[in-house]
Amino acid sequence: MALLEVENLTIQFYTDDGVVRAVDGVSYEIEAGETVGLVGESGAGKSVASRALLGLLEDGEVVAGEVRFDGRNLLELSSARLREIRGNEIAIAFQDADAALNPAYTVGEQIAEAIRAHETVTDTAARERSIALLERVGIPEPASRYTDYPHQFSSGMCQRAIIAIALACDPDLLIVDEPTRGLDVTVQAQLLELLEDLSADGEMAIQLVSHDLGVVADQCERVLVIYAGKIVERGPVEDLFYEPKHPYTAGLLASIPRIGDGRDRLASIPGRMPTRVQRPTGCQFHPRCPYAEAVCARRDPELVDTATGTPVDDGEPDREGPTTHAAACHEHTGDLEEGLDYEVRIVDSTDDDGCGESASDPGDDSAAVDNPSHEGELR
Amino acid sequence: MSLGTYALRRTLLAVPVLVGVSAITFSFVHLVPGDAIDVLAGFQGVDPEARDALREEYGLDDPIWRQYLAWVTDVLALEFGESPITGRDVGATIAERLPRTLALGVAAWLLSLAIGIPAGIVAALNHGRPADELTRLGALAGIATPNFWLGLVLLFIFGVHLGWVRVTPPDAGLASLEMLWFMVLPTITLGTASAALITRLLRASMARELQKAYVRTARAKGLRERTVVLKHVLRNSLTAVVTVAGLQLAILVDGAVVVEQVFAWPGMGQLVVDAVDQRDVPLIQASVLVIAVAVVLANLLVDLVYAALDPRVRYR
Ligand code: SF4
Numbered sequence A: 001m002a003l004l005e006v007e008n009l010t011i012q013f014y015t016d017d018g019v020v021r022a023v024d025g026v027s028y029e030i031e032a033g034e035t036v037g038l039v040g041e042s043g044a045g046k047s048v049a050s051r052a053l054l055g056l057l058e059d060g061e062v063v064a065g066e067v068r069f070d071g072r073n074l075l076e077l078s079s080a081r082l083r084e085i086r087g088n089e090i091a092i093a094f095q096d097a098d099a100a101l102n103p104a105y106t107v108g109e110q111i112a113e114a115i116r117a118h119e120t121v122t123d124t125a126a127r128e129r130s131i132a133l134l135e136r137v138g139i140p141e142p143a144s145r146y147t148d149y150p151h152q153f154s155s156g157m158c159q160r161a162i163i164a165i166a167l168a169c170d171p172d173l174l175i176v177d178e179p180t181r182g183l184d185v186t187v188q189a190q191l192l193e194l195l196e197d198l199s200a201d202g203e204m205a206i207q208l209v210s211h212d213l214g215v216v217a218d219q220c221e222r223v224l225v226i227y228a229g230k231i232v233e234r235g236p237v238e239d240l241f242y243e244p245k246h247p248y249t250a251g252l253l254a255s256i257p258r259i260g261d262g263r264d265r266l267a268s269i270p271g272r273m274p275t276r277v278q279r280p281t282g283c284q285f286h287p288r289c290p291y292a293e294a295v296c297a298r299r300d301p302e303l304v305d306t307a308t309g310t311p312v313d314d315g316e317p318d319r320e321g322p323t324t325h326a327a328a329c330h331e332h333t334g335d336l337e338e339g340l341d342y343e344v345r346i347v348d349s350t351d352d353d354g355c356g357e358s359a360s361d362p363g364d365d366s367a368a369v370d371n372p373s374h375e376g377e378l379r
Numbered sequence B: 001m002s003l004g005t006y007a008l009r010r011t012l013l014a015v016p017v018l019v020g021v022s023a024i025t026f027s028f029v030h031l032v033p034g035d036a037i038d039v040l041a042g043f044q045g046v047d048p049e050a051r052d053a054l055r056e057e058y059g060l061d062d063p064i065w066r067q068y069l070a071w072v073t074d075v076l077a078l079e080f081g082e083s084p085i086t087g088r089d090v091g092a093t094i095a096e097r098l099p100r101t102l103a104l105g106v107a108a109w110l111l112s113l114a115i116g117i118p119a120g121i122v123a124a125l126n127h128g129r130p131a132d133e134l135t136r137l138g139a140l141a142g143i144a145t146p147n148f149w150l151g152l153v154l155l156f157i158f159g160v161h162l163g164w165v166r167v168t169p170p171d172a173g174l175a176s177l178e179m180l181w182f183m184v185l186p187t188i189t190l191g192t193a194s195a196a197l198i199t200r201l202l203r204a205s206m207a208r209e210l211q212k213a214y215v216r217t218a219r220a221k222g223l224r225e226r227t228v229v230l231k232h233v234l235r236n237s238l239t240a241v242v243t244v245a246g247l248q249l250a251i252l253v254d255g256a257v258v259v260e261q262v263f264a265w266p267g268m269g270q271l272v273v274d275a276v277d278q279r280d281v282p283l284i285q286a287s288v289l290v291i292a293v294a295v296v297l298a299n300l301l302v303d304l305v306y307a308a309l310d311p312r313v314r315y316r
Helices: A046-053 A079-085 A107-118 A123-136 A155-167 A185-200 A213-219 A237-242 A247-254 A294-298 A349-353 A372-378 B003-031 B036-040 B048-058 B064-076 B090-125 B130-144 B147-161 B177-210 B213-220 B225-253 B257-262 B268-277 B281-309
Strands: A004-015 A018-030 A035-039 A061-069 A090-093 A173-177 A205-210 A222-227 A230-236 A343-348 A365-370
Touching (some): A018 A230, A035 A046, A035 A213, A046 A061, A046 A090, A046 A205, A090 A155, A123 A155, A155 A185, A155 B213, A185 A205, A205 A213, A213 A237, A213 A247, A222 A247, A230 A247, B090 B177, B090 B225, B147 B177, B225 B281, B257 B268
Parallel strands (some): A035 A222
Antiparallel strands (some): A004 A018, A222 A230, A343 A365
């Protein structure tokens, strides 16, 4: 039994324009101590799915599915039991750190409060632990910073403080939502280092949510790519990075900017994700997919094992469990006539910037996806 | 900056404002059309001897700044002179009226907070549900009802019809039970509209705060919903209420003329109206000064409460 098992999670929002299915039958699991990435454009449903785990949806509703954590179905717990788990066994560090802290209380109080919510500790003990947490997330002079208000912190420090709050009760699962959004590059790098330290301890499982495949590739063992509320590809990070099996993943890879690459590579995938009320028929990606054929608009591809073409989500045991490389594209069930003809080229970043790190770490390499017949679209 | 330092600085900043206010009030005598002596004599023909006495008393031959200094010195000693109309000591008149106005005003103000804040919270937390609609209707009625009408209706029902309360103030001390009992109706009359206003204001600002990201963080920590609302959301929502509540406190000091009329309440409102009517300039001067000082103090209070609620204010 994995630490977290999400099964067929389906979430709807009710808007003036109609019912929006923000998350559509998402299943995944996370083992204790493992770091798993959830990648997709903003609006793909990844943040919504993460908040739903702890019953923190403000307006959406979980209409189907199960979330088992340590064997308990979180969606069926009473609000009191759920509150005991929040911030204690599962913690979330939200994005947009400046706004995620209350401007009226000191940063220290906001950490100590999280400790006091779950443990009977003296105020002094809570304070000392909060200072230790500030130190752990890399805030200099933590003791004097304890009494600072959020507006006295930089954005990067706020993001660290948010992580400190999440770490307050030593959670078994830490969900980090877009930790680098809105931060400048140096601060991003420092934060990623912090996350790497945290996952290196191996005690805590991390679910890293990001729109940036590059960020996730650096940190995670496994990656889930989510598009329009569905998982379109999943697998170990190396497989995904070197051999993307879904055109959307390939497009995401092509849009990662690479240092030292001669050409301007800041391409993005043309088109936009379907508005969530009006969905295309068949494969949700087909209006943007360079390889779309008639079948794509007719039938929705299942998530299948890319090696065998057998579905992975219908209860049959996966070949290799959650580490199976699976993708939802008709190509892998042999239903595509022309096939996918992108080609993956690996650009070893050690050649470019000479930092001389091990080339076997996918985080230091960059995969370039070349698409001879669709250059215009993918670059 | 600590709250103490901020409070000290902000208080010191109020001093020049008070000086300005006193200077303007002082110049009334000279700004009113006509000779200063006529003004001080209440525009009643007085014989030359009395004119000379007044000229002497007010030092009208001295340079203007000396007159001002002399006046301020008197005012600081709470000496406002005599009313040319009634011949009564102005300071004593105000000392008699002000406590009554303050008692009624503060009671009404506290009532408006005691009703407005809980009602605002309930409305915000039940956004769009029956409880919200109910407070909306109540608030609308509260704001739309003219207070003299509300006062008359209350008096008619509880005073005339049921006979539970007197229709005029009893001849008793301000702190006596009898008087407190009498004050119930005027307090409700005066506080209703403010309560309605505060309810709506708090509901709006709280609904806005509830959308903010820090609320989600607080919930994600596993805090009780009560803690999330009362500790995190309410504190940030109150800043919107503080400004309005503070200004209302200031306005209450000048008395609610209409409500005082309905309940025959001998407060500042009636006093000022009568003074203007009779062109009793020293009395107007003293009343205006009292009201202006109250406004300055209320503003100071607003700023201090604001700074206590929102630390960012202190560092600006
Ligand atoms: S199923 Fe068709 S449209 Fe969807 S990703 Fe595959 S090729 Fe593209």
